[in-house]
Amino acid sequence: MKTNNKKPFLNMDERNKQIAYKVISIMYFLTIIAIQGIVIYRQFALGQEIGDFEDIAIIMTINSLFLVSALLYFGAIQVRRLKIKSIILIYAVFVVLGTLFTYAKYNIFQSPGLSFEQLFDKIIIVITIIGLIMGFWILLSFLGKKRLEKELE
Amino acid sequence: MQYIYCDMEYLYYLYCMENMKLKLARVEKGLSQQDLADLVGATRQTIGLIEKGKYNPSLNLCVKIAKVLNRTLNDLFWYENK
Numbered sequence: 007m008k009t010n011n012k013k014p015f016l017n018m019d020e021r022n023k024q025i026a027y028k029v030i031s032i033m034y035f036l037t038i039i040a041i042q043g044i045v046i047y048r049q050f051a052l053g054q055e056i057g058d059f060e061d062i063a064i065i066m067t068i069n070s071l072f073l074v075s076a077l078l079y080f081g082a083i084q085v086r087r088l089k090i091k092s093i094i095l096i097y098a099v100f101v102v103l104g105t106l107f108t109y110a111k112y113n114i115f116q117s118p119g120l121s122f123e124q125l126f127d128k129i130i131i132v133i134t135i136i137g138l139i140m141g142f143w144i145l146l147s148f149l150g151k152k153r154l155e156k157e158l159e
Numbered sequence: 160m161q162y163i164y165c166d167m168e169y170l171y172y173l174y175c176m177e178n179m180k181l182k183l184a185r186v187e188k189g190l191s192q193q194d195l196a197d198l199v200g201a202t203r204q205t206i207g208l209i210e211k212g213k214y215n216p217s218l219n220l221c222v223k224i225a226k227v228l229n230r231t232l233n234d235l236f237w238y239e240n241k
Contacts, residue, residue: 019201020217021208 041066050115071139078143079150097140104132181235182210184228199223 018026045062048054056063077083108128113119120128185195185206192206199206199220208214209224216224225232 019205020220021205021214022202
């Protein structure tokens, strides 16, 4: 009997692949959460400097950035229309969270804490980095939308 | 006290839930689950689960199965939901 089975990688069919994707996604999510937990534990509970776990922090940052970027570009996160109001709102939420995090890091978990000027300098960096990240994500979601529209033509 | 529930609609529902149409078409064609799986590029377990109604195949796989069994998609996968 002639068969169409081309014996793909690991001989997986669509159901096997679906299950594999699901398991991989869950394990990836758990790994990221665990690593993030380690970073927070080291930073706040053990009071280690970022330099002590810079490698993990860099991997986490790049990973999270690329994850959201890829989700936006490939259309997993549906962005119907980019409204200025909602962009500003999301940006403001991120800035508030970043500011709270920075404040907690330097003035609650460290003593003596930073002066207002020093804290302000740190917050300026937070605002700038969040702005750059948001800009990058907006660009990617715009490019992803363009790509999808091109495919539909 | 246990009631025996015998409703034609319910029986039809069960008939469709366990994809008997697919199973019958496959048996009529003289194919085993493994044969059908090989012909459509799937595994025997996947075919078994489709027949049991426990896996929703993609449209691509449905079309492949329908072509191999010389049936239409309606013949194999459509059922009236009253």
